[in-house]
Amino acid sequence: MDLLEKIRILADAAKYDVSCSSSGSDRENKNGGIGNAAFYGICHSWSEDGRCISLLKILFTNICIYDCSYCVNRCSNDVERAIFTPDELADITINFYRRNYIEGLFLSSAVYKSPDYTMELLIKTVKKLREEYNFNGYIHLKAIPGADVNLIRLAGLYADRMSVNIELPSEKSLKLLAPQKTKESIIKPMSFIHSQLLEKSESKKLMRHTDKFVPAGQTTQLIIGATPESDRTILKLSENLYKYYDLKRVYYSAYIPVFNGNNLLGVSSPPLLREHRLYQADWLLRYYNFKADELLTEEEPNFDVSLDPKINWAMKNLNLFPVEVNTADYNMLLRVPGIGLRTAKRIVKARKAANLNYDSLKKLGVVLKRAKYFITCNGKYYGECEMEKDKIKNKLTTNKNRILDGQLSIFDINNKFKNLPIIV
Amino acid sequence: MINYIFDGTFDGLMTVVYESYYSHQHPNDIFSEVNHQINFLGHGVFVATDIDKSDKVQNAITTKISKEALRNIYYVYLSELESSYMLIYKYVRLGFKIGKKIDYFIQNDVVHEVTKLSQRVKHEAYKMIELIRFKEVKKGLFIAKIHPDYNVLPIIMPHFAERFQDQYFIIHDEKRNLSAVYDKKAWIIIDMPLENISNMKDTEDYEILWKMYHKSISIEERKNLRLQRQHMPKKYWDMLTEKQ
Numbered sequence: 045m046d047l048l049e050k051i052r053i054l055a056d057a058a059k060y061d062v063s064c065s066s067s068g069s070d071r072e073n074k075n076g077g078i079g080n081a082a083f084y085g086i087c088h089s090w091s092e093d094g095r096c097i098s099l100l101k102i103l104f105t106n107i108c109i110y111d112c113s114y115c116v117n118r119c120s121n122d123v124e125r126a127i128f129t130p131d132e133l134a135d136i137t138i139n140f141y142r143r144n145y146i147e148g149l150f151l152s153s154a155v156y157k158s159p160d161y162t163m164e165l166l167i168k169t170v171k172k173l174r175e176e177y178n179f180n181g182y183i184h185l186k187a188i189p190g191a192d193v194n195l196i197r198l199a200g201l202y203a204d205r206m207s208v209n210i211e212l213p214s215e216k217s218l219k220l221l222a223p224q225k226t227k228e229s230i231i232k233p234m235s236f237i238h239s240q241l242l243e244k245s246e247s248k249k250l251m252r253h254t255d256k257f258v259p260a261g262q263t264t265q266l267i268i269g270a271t272p273e274s275d276r277t278i279l280k281l282s283e284n285l286y287k288y289y290d291l292k293r294v295y296y297s298a299y300i301p302v303f304n305g306n307n308l309l310g311v312s313s314p315p316l317l318r319e320h321r322l323y324q325a326d327w328l329l330r331y332y333n334f335k336a337d338e339l340l341t342e343e344e345p346n347f348d349v350s351l352d353p354k355i356n357w358a359m360k361n362l363n364l365f366p367v368e369v370n371t372a373d374y375n376m377l378l379r380v381p382g383i384g385l386r387t388a389k390r391i392v393k394a395r396k397a398a399n400l401n402y403d404s405l406k407k408l409g410v411v412l413k414r415a416k417y418f419i420t421c422n423g424k425y426y427g428e429c430e431m432e433k434d435k436i437k438n439k440l441t442t443n444k445n446r447i448l449d450g451q452l453s454i455f456d457i458n459n460k461f462k463n464l465p466i467i468v
Numbered sequence: 469m470i471n472y473i474f475d476g477t478f479d480g481l482m483t484v485v486y487e488s489y490y491s492h493q494h495p496n497d498i499f500s501e502v503n504h505q506i507n508f509l510g511h512g513v514f515v516a517t518d519i520d521k522s523d524k525v526q527n528a529i530t531t532k533i534s535k536e537a538l539r540n541i542y543y544v545y546l547s548e549l550e551s552s553y554m555l556i557y558k559y560v561r562l563g564f565k566i567g568k569k570i571d572y573f574i575q576n577d578v579v580h581e582v583t584k585l586s587q588r589v590k591h592e593a594y595k596m597i598e599l600i601r602f603k604e605v606k607k608g609l610f611i612a613k614i615h616p617d618y619n620v621l622p623i624i625m626p627h628f629a630e631r632f633q634d635q636y637f638i639i640h641d642e643k644r645n646l647s648a649v650y651d652k653k654a655w656i657i658i659d660m661p662l663e664n665i666s667n668m669k670d671t672e673d674y675e676i677l678w679k680m681y682h683k684s685i686s687i688e689e690r691k692n693l694r695l696q697r698q699h700m701p702k703k704y705w706d707m708l709t710e711k712q
Binding site: 047048051052053055056058059060073076077078079080086087088089090091092093094095096097100101102136139140142143144145178181300313314316390393394396397398400404407408 | 573598599610630631634688694698700710
């Protein structure tokens with residue numbers, strides 16, 4: 045089989061993996077080698093689905109011994125199969141990198157022969173890149189569930205980031221859809237990587253040079269909408285992963301029906317809007333100091349898809365608003381819909397120099413369309429209605445495109461509401 | 469109030485700032501001779517570029533205002549907009565008056581304009597870092613062609629020189645006929661047309677692989693061409709292998 049065919053099959057097989065960012069590593073080029081990781085991450089292209097292409101995201105092979113029912117590569121599925129050699133993959137990576145197509149490699153794989161055997165193939169590839177080609181660009185490796193921890197440690201010395209996919213948000217769902225994977229086989233490598241990271245950061249204090257172990261940390265991915273977990277369950281899970289395993293990111297992937305047989309039940313189109321809301325909420329956890337419990341309650345465990353989570357929270361807490369932009373503290377500014385991280389910082393800076401008036405807010409980047417219902421400026425309220433939940437909601441949702449923009453804008457509104465959120 | 473004319477270089481512009489300060493002559497306007505030779509030569513003072521004076525001004529900006537201010541000024545200069553020269557002058561004046569706090573004055577029109585324009589230049593430089601595509605025209609020699617709105621070559625070269633330490637490469641700005649050349653040690657920007665080299669073609673093997681990859685990684689069910697265009701503006705598509 046030629047390389048073109050292999051790329052066609054193995055890129056296609058990898059496309060449902062989402063964690064494809066290239067950030068968080070400051071690996072520097074050395075000794076006239078090739079590659080230099082950019083800490084902030086760089087995207088080089090965007091595919092037709094609008095998602096960024098930063099890394100050569102590809103499977104080593106899609107020949108799998110497992111039979112997970114949500115997965116397109118499960119062994120019982122009738123698809124074309126292919127496998128690379130470490131040489132081929134290293135060569136493509138370097139040549140794509142030299143042409144500035146990519147920032148590096150995101151290598152994952154189906155479980156070929158055994159978890160250990162697969163892990164060894166991945167290690168062979170990245171070892172070649174680092175040691176033979178002197179490649180210092182970004183490498184993200186998937187830890188294969190069930191692989192020996194010594195192999196995972198070795199892989200971590202070559203990679204910038206590693207990830208173990210949780211796949212399904214509860215043990216029950218895992219048992220149902222991925223009976224050969226256990227919660228244990230996922231949590232074990234995750235906690236192992238975490239403990240290695242802690243160990244390295246300890247020894248860094250004592251020694252000047254320690255080998256880098258996944259400097260960009262670890263991430264994971266969950267599939268949304270294939271199983272009945274609520275948004276709240278998912279968000280609480282993420283919160284705990286950030287807290288206890290110090291994960292850099294949790295990615296959410298709307299379940300895309302890849303099944304042509306039975307039990308995945310009436311899922312007809314991917315719950316993209318629900319995925320979008322979860323990403324928004326995830327940002328609120330990581331950067332805006334929100335707690336999952338503030339965003340979703342047991343009584344209302346799912347997001348209102350018509351409003352973003354921040355507005356949703358503000359609506360439920362109207363008693364805290366409006367806030368005066370000239371005096372509110374930074375943390376409260378952050379909670380105003382329409383004011384983001386950068387804008388909040390700018391406001392704090394700018395009001396040191398002069399009192400802010402309403403016109404200048406726009407200059408600072410405040411999205412007044414949303415913010416005006418929640419702020420006062422020099423004591424004056426600019427929302428064109430009374431501060432009541434229904435009235436504000438009405439105003440905010442008349443301009444639907446504004447609120448429902450992003451990933452979803454090409455789907456018509458009706459379609460969105462018919463299919464979302466999909467709770468099976 | 470007089471018109472100053474300089475040679476169009478950054479050092480030239482900084483020399484204008486120096487002269488205007490030391491002669492206590494506020495500029496009415498500042499022109500680059502590259503653009504305004506005929507119209508204005510008779511009505512203005514030509515300032516010859518002086519590296520020492522330029523260095524003095526740049527040092528003063530760094531110490532009295534901030535390093536960031538100097539970077540902003542340089543980026544605004546690279547926008548090549550005629551109006552940018554006076555804008556820079558006003559910004560420097562304001563900066564010398566209020567010092568490093570200048571960036572708090574976001575509501576001030578001059579500061580706002582400088583921030584905005586510098587952001588735009590920075591943004592395009594970043595787009596180039598993302599979207600430049602090299603071709604290997606000869607074994608070991610890589611060439612990329614670009615046509616940015618702003619003169620971003622000096623901003624992006626350090627980035628590529630760092631990561632491609634072991635390859636010879638040239639980035640050619642077709643719009644300005646400038647070539648940035650890296651020889652595995654250092655880079656320079658020279659006035660050089662690329663005709664003889666640019667006729668050569670990449671072996672194309674990897675281009676075909678890349679196009680296949682690009683097509684294959686996309687998820688049909690999530691198709692969103694508008695989002696793609698938002699990140700990859702159409703005006704750059706002719707540079708992009710995957711869009712040809």
